[in-house]
Amino acid sequence: MALGYRLRAHSGRPPVEQCEVMSTMPNARREMETDSAVYKTLLESTRAIPWKIDWKTMTFSYIGPQIETLLGWTQESWVGVDDWVARMHPEDRDYVVNFCVSQSQSGIDHEADYRALTADGGYVWIRDVVHVVRKDDEVEALVGFMFDISERKKAEDRLLQLQKELEVLSFQDGLTGLANRRLLDQTLDCEWASAQRSGLPLSVILLDIDYFKQYNDHYGHIGGDDCLRAVAQALTQAANRPRDFLARFGGEEFILLLPETDEVAARQIAERCRLLIRTCRIPHERSPISPLVTVSLGGGTVVPCSAELALDFIGRIDQLLYRAKQNGRDRAEFAEPPAGPADQA
Ligand SMILES: Nc1nc2c(ncn2[C@@H]2O[C@H](COP(=O)(O)OP(=O)(O)OP(=O)(O)O)[C@@H](O)[C@H]2O)c(=O)[nH]1
CATH class of the missing domain: 3.30.70.270 (Reverse transcriptase/Diguanylate cyclase domain)
Structure with missing residues (x-):
């Protein structure tokens, strides 16, 4: 990711245990692993959900455990891009997927709002903010954060409704x-x-x-x-x-x-x-x-x-x-x- 290291996919090991293992490692490596553990703890304690997709294989190499709390799907169930596409509201799917693919192909960072399907059949408004990682002029990976924007969307919808009512009243x-x-x-x-x-x-x-x-x-x-x-x-x-x-x-x-x-x-x-x-x-x-x-x-x-x-x-x-x-x-x-x-x- 932009932080200069690669998070291990779906790793659940607690940082303390990791520190014990690292006590026998050479200093430089130990420091790197410590940093990595700290960053991972930080990432996984935010409300934003981090993820990484390998561009060649179109598979998730990482997704934060918070995804399960938000949508109900386990971390392990996010295998490939198809899982992301399938768990999107059908009305949003074509536009969002086409937009994200074309932006990614052009190497442009982007963001998209869509309704993500929850495991119990509901929908949550998500904002996906995507950074395109390039190497030697080739797209190597996509990294990003998913944000739960359902409250903001509710407020926006209410505002739109009020605007309509106001228009009628005026x-x-x-x-x-x-x-x-x-x-x-x-x-x-x-x-x-x-x-x-x-x-x-x-x-x-x-x-x-x-x-x-x-x-x-x-x-x-x-x-x-x-x-x-x-x-x-x-x-x-x-x-x-x-x-x-x-x-x-x-x-x-x-x-x-x-x-x-x-x-x-x-x-x-x-x-x-x-x-x-x-x-x-x-x-x-x-x-x-x-x-x-x-x-x-x-x-x-x-x-x-x-x-x-x-x-x-x-x-x-x-x-x-x-x-x-x-x-x-x-x-x-x-x-x-x-x-x-x-x-x-
Ligand atoms: N209750 C109420 N009265 C209003 C409203 N708008 C205007 N009026 C009243 O309507 C009355 C109109 O009076 P005038 O223009 O003198 O007309 P009129 O008494 O109906 O007499 P003619 O039209 O010549 O038959 C005024 O007393 C206004 O205060 C309103 O929204 N509510």
Whole structure:
């Protein structure tokens, strides 16, 4: 090995006994053997598992006894490279073996992570750190250490899982569980571009709970939150096509994007939204227009031209929502018949 001596394969002799035998040896040899015993004791008391493979015969000339504690396979059972290959998770095998062989052939030190099979049928994540020993430009042996990295892998997996959860959460409205403004912005951009390319109509409905300030004042903020959740839940049943998209627009406002949907269909969906909320029968004692929670809606349909911006269109829908409020609430207002090419549905 790199330490300049060769460990005897599978030797189990304790260092003390070795010292007694060595007392009759010449000094230089005795010192070397003492050093060897010390190094071996050191190597075999680490958590890293040392090993050596003879390149010509592809056999293990040494593997630390710690391997049995970690994987359950005895030291003696590690005879050739085939044992190493066979005790590797099938999903890791091809990549790891090919990688290690090619690196070794090129004389490059390397490391590889893989799942090693245990004697009782489980798997342990291992990091193998490999040094290629060369002599006269030929690969002579591989020496290395195996490290148990299962705890690190568990932590990494947990971190990955958390990242995924965070990604989902970053697109989700915390109160209602609907898509949030961030995801709306991205989806609107996509659908806007798609409608521009296809020339198919995109409809949008904005919806706002009526007299929600009075609702909060009367039922409290927590009651208000419950109401928002109930409205959100009801709205999830309004549109069912795979690309239909519902989001919380902010506060007590919601938005529906309806790709490839003309104005006739959009008007029907807006009316369905209004009725779905009514069917919830959420009491609203402070509403001047109804004893139950109602909603106002603004809607419109567009085949966007290249110059038009999605946000300008949403701004126009917002004005229609405002008009619905002005005209008495609990109703939907849609754009007047087309005023220009951008409004044609
Ligand atoms: N409980 C709760 N209230 C919210 C939330 N977001 C916004 N609001 C409240 O919603 C109310 C909206 O009030 P306004 O914009 O005056 O509208 P409105 O009372 O619904 O009146 P109209 O829309 O004209 O019918 C405000 O009192 C906000 O505090 C929320 O997440 N939870």
